[in-house]
Amino acid sequence: MSIHYRPYNSLEDLDLQTKIWLQATKELPWAWKPNKSQNWYVEQVKFDPRSKMYAFEDENPIGYMSCIDRETFIPLGFPWIVDKKFQGDIQHHLFDNIYNFCLANFRSKSFLQRFRKEWTYQINFFEDKGFKLDWFNPIYVLESVQNSNFDTPEKYEIKCSKSIPEEAFFEIINKDTNYTDQNKVEILSYLLNDIHVDWTLELSLNSKSLGMCMTTIRQDTGYAELVLFITDSDYSKNEELLLESVISQLKQDKVRFVSMTTKEDSSKIPFLESYNFKQKSESVFYSKKL
Numbered sequence: 001m002s003i004h005y006r007p008y009n010s011l012e013d014l015d016l017q018t019k020i021w022l023q024a025t026k027e028l029p030w031a032w033k034p035n036k037s038q039n040w041y042v043e044q045v046k047f048d049p050r051s052k053m054y055a056f057e058d059e060n061p062i063g064y065m066s067c068i069d070r071e072t073f074i075p076l077g078f079p080w081i082v083d084k085k086f087q088g089d090i091q092h093h094l095f096d097n098i099y100n101f102c103l104a105n106f107r108s109k110s111f112l113q114r115f116r117k118e119w120t121y122q123i124n125f126f127e128d129k130g131f132k133l134d135w136f137n138p139i140y141v142l143e144s145v146q147n148s149n150f151d152t153p154e155k156y157e158i159k160c161s162k163s164i165p166e167e168a169f170f171e172i173i174n175k176d177t178n179y180t181d182q183n184k185v186e187i188l189s190y191l192l193n194d195i196h197v198d199w200t201l202e203l204s205l206n207s208k209s210l211g212m213c214m215t216t217i218r219q220d221t222g223y224a225e226l227v228l229f230i231t232d233s234d235y236s237k238n239e240e241l242l243l244e245s246v247i248s249q250l251k252q253d254k255v256r257f258v259s260m261t262t263k264e265d266s267s268k269i270p271f272l273e274s275y276n277f278k279q280k281s282e283s284v285f286y287s288k289k290l
Contacts, residue, residue, distance in 0.1 A: 005097070014042065033218040033223075057086075062086050069108070076099070099129075126286050132288070135285050139261050145258055151244075152244060156205055158245050161200050162200075222257065223255070229268075
């Protein structure tokens with residue numbers, strides 16, 4: 001057995017990275033779908049191939065780790081591997097290489113990583129490296145998507161598309177006082193650049209947009225996340241109609257579980273609980289400042 005390492009080479013490595021991630025996380029509870037941030041970063045002028053490292057056993061890919069240079073913090077990846085037999089030295093080598101690269105080449109000295117609270121091995125690994133829990137958000141899950149039955153009244157229009165309708169997005173979110181103008185732009189940028197949105201479902205009446213939900217689906221595990229859920233705040237009934245329409249679409253897509261991540265004091269929690277969503281996990285963020 002010969003273990004060797006190399007930095008990022010070509011766009012094919014992004015596919016390799018996705019393959020390793022899916023294999024490494026398939027058994028982890030509430031593991032999200034790979035996002036687009038890695039694709040976005042390699043297209044930036046400041047991208048450095050040394051910010052990604054891949055591990056191989058002979059010619060077989062067995063792991064990788066990467067980081068992204070953002071202005072305010074560095075998302076520092078976990079050294080993912082395809083099999084537990086590679087735990088240990090290989091992971092530490094990947095981590096030390098990428099971590100030291102960040103120290104030498106990035107101006108920001110604040111690191112951040114996201115896990116689920118059940119991922120104890122990954123959390124312990126980062127805690128041993130000096131990372132501490134910074135904040136967390138509860139994750140509410142509906143585990144009975146395939147047992148749900150809802151019908152949207154015929155007078156409402158349901159449009160499901162693969163794209164993100166920006167005009168309708170601003171039409172709806174501008175009515176919600178919980179968002180500042182800066183928040184709105186940042187949210188749209190995040191959805192466009194970081195998230196693989198599988199579809200956007202828009203609820204309207206007489207051509208007036210009432211609500212919108214964007215969803216990402218991990219097909220191999222049947223797990224979906226609602227990454228955006230906004231409605232015309234003047235009419236709470238729209239929340240019910242939108243969620244019921246979303247669940248119906250997820251059922252058609254053979255989704256087993258769907259979740260929404262909220263803040264601890266979110267006003268949406270009672271609403272989610274009324275549809276049998278239950279808090280099943282937490283999205284936990286670990287950071288390290290130097």
